[in-house]
Amino acid sequence: RSSGTSHQSAVTSHSQMSKNLVVIGAQWGDEGKGKIVDLLTERVGAVARFQGGHNAGHTLVIDGAKTVLSLIPSGILHAGVQCVIGNGVVVSLEALFREADMLVQRGIQVYDRLKVSPNCAVILPSHIALDRARERAQGVNAIGTTGRGIGPAYEDKVARRAVRLADLMQRDRLAARLGEILDFHNFVLSRYFSAETVDFQRTLDELVAQAERIEPLLADVSVLLRNEMKRGTNLMFEGAQGALLDVDVGTYPFVTSSNTIAGEAAVGTGLGPRDINAVLGIVKAYTTRVGAGPFPTELFDETGEHLSRVGHEFGAVTGRPRRCGWFDAVAMRRAVMHNSLSSLGVTKLDVLDGLDTLRICTGYRIDGEIRDEPPLLPHRFSECVPVYEEHKGWAEPTHGVTDFSKLPATARSYLARMEELAGVPIDIVSTGPDRAQTIVLRHPYD
Numbered sequence: 001r002s003s004g005t006s007h008q009s010a011v012t013s014h015s016q017m018s019k020n021l022v023v024i025g026a027q028w029g030d031e032g033k034g035k036i037v038d039l040l041t042e043r044v045g046a047v048a049r050f051q052g053g054h055n056a057g058h059t060l061v062i063d064g065a066k067t068v069l070s071l072i073p074s075g076i077l078h079a080g081v082q083c084v085i086g087n088g089v090v091v092s093l094e095a096l097f098r099e100a101d102m103l104v105q106r107g108i109q110v111y112d113r114l115k116v117s118p119n120c121a122v123i124l125p126s127h128i129a130l131d132r133a134r135e136r137a138q139g140v141n142a143i144g145t146t147g148r149g150i151g152p153a154y155e156d157k158v159a160r161r162a163v164r165l166a167d168l169m170q171r172d173r174l175a176a177r178l179g180e181i182l183d184f185h186n187f188v189l190s191r192y193f194s195a196e197t198v199d200f201q202r203t204l205d206e207l208v209a210q211a212e213r214i215e216p217l218l219a220d221v222s223v224l225l226r227n228e229m230k231r232g233t234n235l236m237f238e239g240a241q242g243a244l245l246d247v248d249v250g251t252y253p254f255v256t257s258s259n260t261i262a263g264e265a266a267v268g269t270g271l272g273p274r275d276i277n278a279v280l281g282i283v284k285a286y287t288t289r290v291g292a293g294p295f296p297t298e299l300f301d302e303t304g305e306h307l308s309r310v311g312h313e314f315g316a317v318t319g320r321p322r323r324c325g326w327f328d329a330v331a332m333r334r335a336v337m338h339n340s341l342s343s344l345g346v347t348k349l350d351v352l353d354g355l356d357t358l359r360i361c362t363g364y365r366i367d368g369e370i371r372d373e374p375p376l377l378p379h380r381f382s383e384c385v386p387v388y389e390e391h392k393g394w395a396e397p398t399h400g401v402t403d404f405s406k407l408p409a410t411a412r413s414y415l416a417r418m419e420e421l422a423g424v425p426i427d428i429v430s431t432g433p434d435r436a437q438t439i440v441l442r443h444p445y446d
């Protein structure tokens with residue numbers, strides 16, 4: 001009985017000590033998570049990436065200086081914060097070192113503060129070749145991937161063929177595994193895609209050189225995070241891409257190849273679902289999407305151009321123009337469910353400055369019926385006609401406003417309507433790219 005009591009108190013004290021938050025994109029990516037993660041990092045001791053790879057583009061603007069991170073957690077810009085790349089991430093070592101070296105040149109001690117899981121699957125040059133060859137072969141049916149080898153790397157992970165970072169520590173094992181996987185890749189590249197093959201020896205030499213550099217960074221990240229929690233450290237799990245690009249619940253097949261939803265924060269770091277206390281979903285005050293796939297509220301008119309121009313809607317990684325459209329509350333409600341969102345962060349409110357009339361999509365019309373759920377069958381998306389409600393715009397700019405009460409009344413009511421449709425409160429509103437251009441209504445770590 002006494003051991004039962006002490007067990008109980010250990011459990012209670014643990015959960016009182018640290019608070020762990022997942023930050024995910026609740027649309028199709030590019031919601032501005034990087035800025036929000038960076039802002040919240042003041043209150044955390046460790047930040048972990050848990051899925052995706054260097055297909056992400058997290059843009060941070062601090063005191064006017066812009067940094068784009070693709071693989072290393074955004075928390076790296078804060079001195080003293082432990083950064084972690086969890087087992088769910090697919091790692092291009094070339095991208096990792098390029099990014100780390102760029103940060104070191106700016107005086108950031110990356111190599112002291114970054115740990116990477118040895119279980120991460122490695123993105124090989126042949127994955128990139130396969131990704132690009134496949135996209136070329138698809139022609140008009142291409143997904144519009146970032147061409148970073150993400151999909152093929154995840155395929156190999158699930159197929160149990162992947163080279164994992166741990167394999168780099170044993171030269172013989174590495175050569176054997178690489179030989180096997182490259183045989184397969186080169187067969188597909190040459191025979192199926194009539195594309196150029198990838199050289200085994202060159203790839204091996206590169207990996208061997210990279211192995212030496214990655215070794216000191218490898219760590220059991222589950223244990224590391226668990227120990228941080230025991231010390232009372234707040235953790236943050238930094239999502240990449242967005243909920244609607246999730247390989248299971250997103251707009252398949254126009255998705256990325258990882259689970260982007262909040263549950264993956266536990267899976268992709270080797271922790272359990274009860275280690276997550278809250279989930280912040282980031283949404284733009286409108287919608288964008290890069291690459292192909294359904295986008296019911298997409299605009300092809302002057303308003304779409306306004307959003308693209310004022311919002312600088314070009315991909316941070318590929319530079320591709322993003323498709324733009326009105327805010328889609330049907331999609332948002334879906335994201336609230338898939339991620340059990342506890343609150344919202346709304347970004348780029350200021351991009352709507354100057355528009356007379358705003359629209360929010362509250363339903364999809366399909367087969368003459370209005371529904372507030374997306375169609376179950378993805379191919380029916382193209383038949384959906386969005387149903388909108390209109391909102392008055394605002395004449396005074398919201399750009400740079402840091403106090404909620406200073407927002408124009410119509411901007412406040414637009415946000416209130418977003419909140420009502422989501423069924424969860426808005427914690428943060430972003431009114432410009434800089435860290436300072438933010439309204440914090442309630443701090444997610446409070």
Ligand code: IMP
Nearest residue numbers: 029055056057144145146255256290291
């Ligand atoms: P992949 O992740 O490179 O395989 O690309 C699959 C789809 O996800 C494409 O439509 C990409 O444009 C999209 N995607 C991947 N990463 C991001 C991101 O960070 N932001 C927005 N879209 C992304």
